[in-house]
Amino acid sequence: MAAFAPSLVTMNHAINIMQQALNGVKVLDFTQLLQGPYATQMLGDLGADVIKIEKPGSGDIYRSMTFFNQWVGGDESLCFLPWNRNKRSLAIDLKSTETVEIIRGLIKQADIIVENFRPGVMERLGYGYDTCNELNPGIIYCSATGWGADGPYQNRPGQDLLVQGLAGVVMASGKQSDGPVAVGTALSDQLGALHIVYGVLAALYHREQTGRGQRVEVNLLQSVLAYSMQDFFTVQNGARAFTRPESGIAHPGNGAPFGIYPTADGYLSIAMNPWPKVVEALDEPTLMRFNDPQVLFDRRDEIYDHIATITLTRKTEEWLEIMLALDLWVAPVNEQKAVENDPQVQYLQAFREIEHPKAGRIRVTDVPIRLSETPGDIKRPPPLIGQHSREILEEYGISGEDIDHLLKTGVVTEEAVG
CATH class of the missing domain: 3.40.50.10540 (Crotonobetainyl-coa:carnitine coa-transferase; domain 1)
Structure with a gap:
C-alpha cells in the first residue's frame, strides 16, 4: 500500500x-x-x-x-x-x-x-x-x-x-x-x-x-x-402505544421532568432524576404533590409547565451549578455555533x-x-x-x-x- x-x-x-x-x-x-x-x-x-x-x-x-x-x-x-x-x-x-x-x-x-x-x-x-x-x-x-x-x-x-x-x-x-x-x-x-x-x-x-x-x-x-429497538420492544410486547405529549417531553414514553426547559438566557436539558431532588433544586416544596411515578407520567404536561415557569427565573449556568451540586442529570443546550466552545x-x-x-x-x-x-x-x-x-x-x-x-x-x- x-x-x-x-x-x-x-x-x-x-x-x-x-x-x-x-x-x-x-x-x-x-x-x-x-x-x-x-x-x-x-x-x-x-x-x-x-x-x-x-x-x-x-x-x-x-x-x-x-x-x-x-x-x-x-x-x-x-x-x-x-x-x-x-x-x-x-x-x-x-x-x-x-x-x-x-x-x-x-x-x-x-x-x-x-x-x-x-x-x-x-x-x-x-x-x-x-x-x-x-x-x-x-x-x-x-x-x-x-x-x-x-x-x-x-x-x-x-x-x-x-x-x-x-x-x-x-x-x-x-x-x-x-x-x-x-x-x-x-x-x-x-x-x-x-x-x-x-x-x-x-x-x-x-x-x-x-x-x-x-x-x-x-x-x-x-x-x-x-x-429504535427499545421503543418497538415496548409497543410489541403488550404495553401501550407511545403518544407524544403537548409539553414536548423529550421521549414519549417518559414522564416529567424528562425534557428541555427554558431558562433566563437559553435552555437546559433535564433527564431522569429522583423527583424529590428536582423539587429541592427548584426550591418549590409544593411540587412534592406530584411525587408518584404514575402521576409524573399522567400529568407530565402540567408538571412541565410548573418547572418551566421556575427555570425561566435563572440563567442556565446558575441552574447547572445548583443542580449539578445535587448530582442531577442535567446539561446545557448549545446552539451549533457554540458547541465547539464548550469546555468538554x-x-x-x-x-x-x-x-x-x-x-x-x-x-x-x-x-x-x-x-x-x-x-x-x-x-x-x-x-x-x-x-x-x-x-x-x-x-x-x-x-x-x-x-x-x-x-x-x-x-x-x-x-x-x-
Missing part, C-alpha cells in the same frame, strides 16, 4: 508515525452521498487505503449538492467535504469497455468493496458480488441500500427522510399537535454507516480466521429500526483543522474513538475528483502510456492540485 503523503498532514496536528488498526487493508469505495462515504471514511480514519471510485467530470453526487447554496474554495460542497477524508480519488468510467480489466485488477487486490447503488446496478456494470467473489474469494463485499437488496420496496429510492418517516421516527419527537417531526440530522444515513463498518469489520475478522470473504448487506430501514468539547479536541487543496483551512470533527496502540488519524483531506487517478493506476501496474491514453480519451480524469 502506498504511504499517505506527509504534505497533507493537518496544519496543527503532528502525525504519529505508528501502526494503525487497518494499515494494509485496501478498500474500493463505489459509494456516494452520505451512508456509504461516511462508512468508508471511518475505515480510512483507522488506516485503510480507501480508493474512491468516481464518475469522470462530476464525481460523487454529493459534490453537486450543498447547504444554503454556499460553496468553499469556489466549488467545494459543504455536504461532500465532511464525509470523504482519508481517501484517494480515481475518476474512471465504469461503463467503458476499456476500464473493465482495470477494475477487475483492483478487485483482485482489494480486501473490501463497499457500494450503495440501487439493487442490481453493480451486477449490470459487471461487478456484482458473484463476479467479485470469483475474482477474489477473500473479498468482503458490502452492499448498502435504502430498503434492502430485495423485497417489495427494492426498486424504490431510499433516502434518509423517507426512512425516518416509514420507520416511525418522525412520530417520536416534538409535540402531538406539531405533526411528524424529522430528526434534524441525517440519522438514517449515519446509523447505516455504522452498521456497514461493524459488518465489514466482523467479516474481516472472520476472514482472518478462515481465509474466506463474504457478502455483507446493510439497509437504512433496518438500521433505524434497530436504533475543547478538552476532547473533538474538532480540528486540516488543509484542503482548494478550500484551504477547514474545520472538521476529529476521529471520535481512541485506540491506545493503533490510533486513528486524519492524514488526507477530501480528494478532488480523480486527484489520485494516475497514482493509483501506476500502483496497480497500468503503464504510463496507457494512462495517458485513458486521460486523453476522458475514460479516466485527473484534477491536479495547485
Whole structure:
C-alpha cells in the first residue's frame, strides 16, 4: 500500500508515525452521498487505503449538492467535504469497455468493496458480488441500500427522510399537535454507516480466521429500526402505544421532568432524576404533590409547565451549578455555533483543522474513538475528483502510456492540485 503523503498532514496536528488498526487493508469505495462515504471514511480514519471510485467530470453526487447554496474554495460542497477524508480519488468510467480489466485488477487486490447503488446496478456494470467473489474469494463485499437488496420496496429510492418517516421516527419527537417531526440530522444515513463498518469489520475478522470473504448487506430501514429497538420492544410486547405529549417531553414514553426547559438566557436539558431532588433544586416544596411515578407520567404536561415557569427565573449556568451540586442529570443546550466552545468539547479536541487543496483551512470533527496502540488519524483531506487517478493506476501496474491514453480519451480524469 502506498504511504499517505506527509504534505497533507493537518496544519496543527503532528502525525504519529505508528501502526494503525487497518494499515494494509485496501478498500474500493463505489459509494456516494452520505451512508456509504461516511462508512468508508471511518475505515480510512483507522488506516485503510480507501480508493474512491468516481464518475469522470462530476464525481460523487454529493459534490453537486450543498447547504444554503454556499460553496468553499469556489466549488467545494459543504455536504461532500465532511464525509470523504482519508481517501484517494480515481475518476474512471465504469461503463467503458476499456476500464473493465482495470477494475477487475483492483478487485483482485482489494480486501473490501463497499457500494450503495440501487439493487442490481453493480451486477449490470459487471461487478456484482458473484463476479467479485470469483475474482477474489477473500473479498468482503458490502452492499448498502435504502430498503434492502430485495423485497417489495427494492426498486424504490431510499433516502434518509423517507426512512425516518416509514420507520416511525418522525412520530417520536416534538409535540402531538406539531405533526411528524424529522430528526434534524441525517440519522438514517449515519446509523447505516455504522452498521456497514461493524459488518465489514466482523467479516474481516472472520476472514482472518478462515481465509474466506463474504457478502455483507446493510439497509437504512433496518438500521433505524434497530436504533429504535427499545421503543418497538415496548409497543410489541403488550404495553401501550407511545403518544407524544403537548409539553414536548423529550421521549414519549417518559414522564416529567424528562425534557428541555427554558431558562433566563437559553435552555437546559433535564433527564431522569429522583423527583424529590428536582423539587429541592427548584426550591418549590409544593411540587412534592406530584411525587408518584404514575402521576409524573399522567400529568407530565402540567408538571412541565410548573418547572418551566421556575427555570425561566435563572440563567442556565446558575441552574447547572445548583443542580449539578445535587448530582442531577442535567446539561446545557448549545446552539451549533457554540458547541465547539464548550469546555468538554475543547478538552476532547473533538474538532480540528486540516488543509484542503482548494478550500484551504477547514474545520472538521476529529476521529471520535481512541485506540491506545493503533490510533486513528486524519492524514488526507477530501480528494478532488480523480486527484489520485494516475497514482493509483501506476500502483496497480497500468503503464504510463496507457494512462495517458485513458486521460486523453476522458475514460479516466485527473484534477491536479495547485
